[in-house]
Amino acid sequence: MAGLGNVPIIILKEGAKRETGKDAQKRNIQAAKAVAEVIRSTLGPKGMDKMLINSSGDATITNDGAIILREMDIEHPVAKMIVEVAKTQDDEIGDGTTTAVIIASELLKRAETLIDQGVHPTIIVSGYKQAQNKAIELLDGYAVDVSGTKEILLKIAQTAMTGKGIEVFGAKLPHIAVDAAMAVAENKRIDLEESIKIVKIPGGTIDDSQINFGIVIEKDRLHPEMPKKVKKAKIMLLEGTLEIKKLSADAKITITEAKDLASFKEGEEEILKEQVDAIAKAGANVIFCQKGIGLTAQHYLAQYGIMAARRVKDEDMKMLAKATGARIVGDALQARPEDLGDAAIVEERKVAKDKNMIFIEGCKDAKAVSIVLHGVSEQFLDEMERAFDDALNVVLDVILSGKIVPGGGAPETFVSENLRQYASTLSGREQLAVKAFADAIEAIPYVLAENAGFDAVDAVVALRSKHGEGFENYGVNIDTGEPGDMLALGVVEPLRVKIQAIKSATEASTMILRVDDVIAAKREEFKPKPGQSPHDYTRPPMPPMM
Numbered sequence: 034m035a036g037l038g039n040v041p042i043i044i045l046k047e048g049a050k051r052e053t054g055k056d057a058q059k060r061n062i063q064a065a066k067a068v069a070e071v072i073r074s075t076l077g078p079k080g081m082d083k084m085l086i087n088s089s090g091d092a093t094i095t096n097d098g099a100i101i102l103r104e105m106d107i108e109h110p111v112a113k114m115i116v117e118v119a120k121t122q123d124d125e126i127g128d129g130t131t132t133a134v135i136i137a138s139e140l141l142k143r144a145e146t147l148i149d150q151g152v153h154p155t156i157i158v159s160g161y162k163q164a165q166n167k168a169i170e171l172l173d174g175y176a177v178d179v180s181g182t183k184e185i186l187l188k189i190a191q192t193a194m195t196g197k198g199i200e201v202f203g204a205k206l207p208h209i210a211v212d213a214a215m216a217v218a219e220n221k222r223i224d225l226e227e228s229i230k231i232v233k234i235p236g237g238t239i240d241d242s243q244i245n246f247g248i249v250i251e252k253d254r255l256h257p258e259m260p261k262k263v264k265k266a267k268i269m270l271l272e273g274t275l276e277i278k279k280l281s282a283d284a285k286i287t288i289t290e291a292k293d294l295a296s297f298k299e300g301e302e303e304i305l306k307e308q309v310d311a312i313a314k315a316g317a318n319v320i321f322c323q324k325g326i327g328l329t330a331q332h333y334l335a336q337y338g339i340m341a342a343r344r345v346k347d348e349d350m351k352m353l354a355k356a357t358g359a360r361i362v363g364d365a366l367q368a369r370p371e372d373l374g375d376a377a378i379v380e381e382r383k384v385a386k387d388k389n390m391i392f393i394e395g396c397k398d399a400k401a402v403s404i405v406l407h408g409v410s411e412q413f414l415d416e417m418e419r420a421f422d423d424a425l426n427v428v429l430d431v432i433l434s435g436k437i438v439p440g441g442g443a444p445e446t447f448v449s450e451n452l453r454q455y456a457s458t459l460s461g462r463e464q465l466a467v468k469a470f471a472d473a474i475e476a477i478p479y480v481l482a483e484n485a486g487f488d489a490v491d492a493v494v495a496l497r498s499k500h501g502e503g504f505e506n507y508g509v510n511i512d513t514g515e516p517g518d519m520l521a522l523g524v525v526e527p528l529r530v531k532i533q534a535i536k537s538a539t540e541a542s543t544m545i546l547r548v549d550d551v552i553a554a555k556r557e558e559f560k561p562k563p564g565q566s567p568h569d570y571t572r573p574p575m576p577p578m579m
């Protein structure tokens with residue numbers, strides 16, 4: 034290689050930045066810790082809320098880890114990976130997002146110490162993986178099988194909702210969550226979005242909220258002469274239209290005599306009349322149409338005393354089918370009595386000034402339900418919906434899996450105690466990583482106690498000794514800071530929340546640990562256009578990564 038001498042070879046474009054080895058790792062770990070720091074104080078029933086204000090000045094008040102991180106508009110690539118942890122947790126199970134993020138950052142924090150002590154990141158990664166598998170195995174053995182009785186499900190819903198600022202107002206919501214999940218649960222995992230419709234109505238109190246075994250749709254009935262209320266409803270769901278099809282632009286009809294025009298129109302009316310006759314003949318007294326219903330058809334329908342709504346959303350049509358047992362028909366002329374669905378009552382009701390909704394109620398064996406949430410303000414309703422959604426997800430999970438664990442940091446204490454013992458059976462440096470993993474998991478009872486205003490070290494030490502005596506269901510009693518029997522206190526959670534939190538935290542932290550080289554291309558600078566102020570650029574430039 035003569036001739037090259039000591040001249041450095043530049044392989045990066047001008048302006049690109051590079052950081053390698055320990056420096057890169059440290060910087061990444063710092064970013065992850067910074068994210069977790071933001072939501073740490075929201076964990077648990079005594080956790081605080083965050084107020085987020087977006088660029089247009091709208092405020093959201095929430096305790097939900099996934100939402101906080103999503104709204105924060107984070108730019109740092111590693112911090113973003115931590116946000117992904119919350120997102121995965123939220124998508125997979127719908128609760129436990131704060132827990133997952135705290136564990137991820139604790140894993141990284143402890144890895145940092147190990148790296149400083151000279152332990153190679155690949156050893157830490159392999160130790161963490163080993164510890165994760167052991168933790169899952171331990172949790173599996175620790176979980177309690179339940180038959181999903183209503184009483185247990187209620188406790189699951191209550192635990193998921195505590196600390197969300199709404200439990201103070203009403204004990205009714207957990208009941209509604211349980212009833213809803215029980216109604217829609219089938220053998221396999223179901224998509225909640227397709228079977229539970231949440232309708233938010235500002236005004237009234239939380240206790241006015243209710244479950245509706247049927248669907249509520251944000252529509253008025255089409256015509257004032259149609260009935261407002263139909264009992265023993267026979268419901269038709271029509272995909273096609275009940276209006277004259279508009280002629281396409283290039284269609285041409287030549288009518289030379291006035292009487293021909295009249296008969297052309299009559300012909301069209303005749304078709305509509307036939308369709309409405311078919312609907313009535315099939316026995317329908319309510320019709321929901323996905324497309325339009327023209328004036329003529331409205332008139333005929335009203336004459337038959339049939340209640341109708343048009344342009345019903347696709348999702349609503351599907352839910353109506355699930356709730357009422359109706360089959361969606363394409364063409365009114367094909368309608369048969371067996372395609373109709375049933376509901377005890379279909380009624381248009383006023384829910385607010387100038388706002389009506391149609392309530393389809395009393396569907397036997399409804400596989401889709403609506404929840405009507407009432408609350409003082411839109412903001413409050415949004416937070417209520419998020420908490421409610423957490424509860425729904427966990428209840429459904431327990432109905433399907435039948436496995437629960439006590440909450441309040443009990444499972445984390447159990448796992449960390451057992452992992453420490455397991456670590457001592459290992460030879461080699463992985464042992465250190467498994468120990469670090471055990472400590473990281475213990476952050477959960479620690480933060481729970483801290484957020485409730487107790488001395489966290491005392492609380493964790495007391496818990497350890499309680500577990501040492503064999504009281505494995507003990508977690509942090511949030512009112513006293515002392516260890517308490519979580520099963521007896523009714524603080525229970527699905528096993529899957531805990532397993533998923535550990536999995537997503539391990540996955541993200543090990544992925545971050547494997548990075549030892551960060552190469553960032555030069556970022557394009559913001560150049561204001563003529564007439565634009567440099568302050569129009571609302572996003573602050575990325576904080577220096579190196």
Ligand SMILES: Nc1ncnc2c1ncn2[C@@H]1O[C@H](COP(=O)(O)OP(=O)(O)OP(=O)(O)O)[C@@H](O)[C@H]1O
Nearest residue numbers: 076077078097098128129130131132195440441511
């Ligand atoms: N009454 C209670 N006593 C003790 N601990 C409780 C009680 N209720 C809930 N917890 C604990 O609080 C923790 C959950 O807190 P929180 O709901 O704020 O966070 P998360 O579920 O991790 O995240 P998020 O709900 O934002 O997705 C769990 O460890 C749970 O066991």
Ligand SMILES: [Mg+2]
Nearest residue numbers: 128129193423
């Ligand atoms: Mg929660």
